[in-house]
Amino acid sequence: MDINRPNTYKAAVVQAASDPTSSLASAQKAAALIEKAADAGARLVVFPEAFLGGYPKGNSFGAPVGMRKPEGREAFRLYWEAAIDLDGEEVETIAAAAAATGAFTVIGCIEREQGTLYCTALFFDGARGLVGTHRKLMPTAGERLIWGFGDGSTMPVFETSLGNVGAVICWENYMPMLRMHMYSQGISIYCAPTADDRDTWLPTMQHIALEGRCFVLTACQYLKRGAFPADYECALGADPETVLMRGGSAIVNPLGKVLAGPCFEGETILYADIALDEVTRGKFDFDAAGHYSRPDVFQLVVDDRPKRAVSTVSAVRARN
Numbered sequence: 001m002d003i004n005r006p007n008t009y010k011a012a013v014v015q016a017a018s019d020p021t022s023s024l025a026s027a028q029k030a031a032a033l034i035e036k037a038a039d040a041g042a043r044l045v046v047f048p049e050a051f052l053g054g055y056p057k058g059n060s061f062g063a064p065v066g067m068r069k070p071e072g073r074e075a076f077r078l079y080w081e082a083a084i085d086l087d088g089e090e091v092e093t094i095a096a097a098a099a100a101t102g103a104f105t106v107i108g109c110i111e112r113e114q115g116t117l118y119c120t121a122l123f124f125d126g127a128r129g130l131v132g133t134h135r136k137l138m139p140t141a142g143e144r145l146i147w148g149f150g151d152g153s154t155m156p157v158f159e160t161s162l163g164n165v166g167a168v169i170c171w172e173n174y175m176p177m178l179r180m181h182m183y184s185q186g187i188s189i190y191c192a193p194t195a196d197d198r199d200t201w202l203p204t205m206q207h208i209a210l211e212g213r214c215f216v217l218t219a220c221q222y223l224k225r226g227a228f229p230a231d232y233e234c235a236l237g238a239d240p241e242t243v244l245m246r247g248g249s250a251i252v253n254p255l256g257k258v259l260a261g262p263c264f265e266g267e268t269i270l271y272a273d274i275a276l277d278e279v280t281r282g283k284f285d286f287d288a289a290g291h292y293s294r295p296d297v298f299q300l301v302v303d304d305r306p307k308r309a310v311s312t313v314s315a316v317r318a319r320n
Contacts, residue, residue: 006161007276008275009044010041011042011251011271011272011273012037012040012045012269012270013045013046013217013249014030014045014269015048015267015270016033016267017223018052020056020232021054021082021229023082023083023090026051030047030052030094031093031094033045033047034098035097035100035101037271041271043103043104043162044104046105046219047105047219048108048249049108049221050108051109052094052109053084053109053117054079054110055221056075056079057244058236059233060072061142075233083109083110083111086111090109091130095124098125098129099126101126104124106123108120108122108169111135113148116148118135119139119147120136120150121191123156134167135149136172137178138171152304152305157186164188166185166190167191167192168192169193170195170196173204180300181300182212187214188276190208190212190215191217191218191219192208193218196220197245197246201262202248205218209254209255210256212254213254213255213286214254215279216252219249221247222245222267222268223245225239225242247262247263247266248262249261249270250263251270251271251272254278254279260272
């Protein structure tokens with residue numbers, strides 16, 4: 001541990017709507033919000049799931065069981081077009097804002113790799129730029145139709161002056177073994193970008209904070225139907241004032257106390273002071289991957305190797 005790192009600093013959780021029709025516009029909005037949070041003193045900024053690329057709430061993509069409708073294929077094409085490349089202008093825009101402010105930034109995106117989309121969290125470490133990614137391991141329900149599955153190679157926890165920072169996306173947080181893997185890496189700043197705005201989400205975040213003895217920062221969009229085009233297929237109707245995602249963002253300390261939020265009223269930035277000593281105090285009586293783990297009875301094996309559909313012989317030989 002770096003004994004020279006700040007013991008207490010301000011963190012921010014952004015609750016805002018992205019632009020589902022323009023990832024670049026979303027990136028520009030995010031950059032402005034990073035600057036606003038940094039001006040308020042925040043050194044760490046967390047954004048919602050799929051902020052770049054959009055979360056297609058209510059869209060069926062024309063796929064009843066056993067059928068794929070032409071309009072659903074076109075909806076997927078448009079969604080694919082709105083996704084981002086990791087070497088694209090959207091990433092450059094966020095990187096520039098993180099560098100200008102020095103803020104460590106975690107933001108959800110829809111990442112495009114050839115014909116497949118991934119729900120991904122991006123990590124920007126100030127002037128160092130994009131330092132890593134986490135692809136969602138298990139999309140939920142209808143998400144599996146439009147998003148691919150991440151493998152074990154993108155489950156990082158970054159050791160920073162602000163603590164050990166990692167991210168688990170939405171209902172991945174209900175995967176006990178994934179949580180245990182994060183705890184085993186010493187995560188102290190547990191970021192949870194999400195699209196879950198239900199009343200049951202905050203108790204989940206409190207449980208994870210208590211279980212991992214870590215700060216939990218969860219961000220959800222506040223998104224109205226009007227953010228989408230009028231012809232967007234949506235099971236929740238066409239009224240532009242209909243709230244598709246109502247937020248519920250929050251910050252929780254390592255003993256489960258809610259420091260900020262939840263907010264359901266609209267777009268906002270939530271702030272809280274992060275006192276890293278609270279992590280160690282919390283682990284005095286509970287350390288899930290340490291003195292409370294009982295490895296003589298339970299053990300978890302994690303395969304963190306990248307899994308590629310095709311590996312060429314020349315590439316394999318070069319690695320060897």
